[in-house]
Amino acid sequence: MTRNLELRIIKLETRTARPDEMLVVWRRPDGSVAEALKDVTFAKGDKVICAEWFDGDPLPPPRWHSARPNQLRSTMDQREHDHLERTIDRIAERSGKRDESFAPFPRFTQGKTSEMSDEELIYALLGVRT
Numbered sequence: 001m002t003r004n005l006e007l008r009i010i011k012l013e014t015r016t017a018r019p020d021e022m023l024v025v026w027r028r029p030d031g032s033v034a035e036a037l038k039d040v041t042f043a044k045g046d047k048v049i050c051a052e053w054f055d056g057d058p059l060p061p062p063r064w065h066s067a068r069p070n071q072l073r074s075t076m077d078q079r080e081h082d083h084l085e086r087t088i089d090r091i092a093e094r095s096g097k098r099d100e101s102f103a104p105f106p107r108f109t110q111g112k113t114s115e116m117s118d119e120e121l122i123y124a125l126l127g128v129r130t
Helices: 002-015 033-037 078-093 110-115 118-126
Strands: 021-027 047-052 063-066
Touching: 021 033, 021 078, 021 118, 033 047, 047 078, 047 118, 078 118
Parallel strands: 021 047
Antiparallel strands: 021 063
């Protein structure tokens, strides 16, 4: 009975998209995005990013953060934000080559990118298919 109730709650949670939030999932450098997302629960259409965790300590658990403009940094601790920035730097160094589990890069004009919030740019770089 308890297991059935848990499954029903999970189903309900995954049906409810979170438009003002972004789920941050961590993986090891060059680790599989699909493997990192394997046991993570989210709804189709949720904003989910997968960033690299460079320290040898355990990965932080997946956590929802605000996806509103200029809010992500204030909801992450400094260490998480440093790893997020380092992940973005690695993508730039690799000329944008990424794991196929990531959503495709959107096409942007230079004017469009200057109008985007940091959260929108981070999601464009690290967003996964949901």
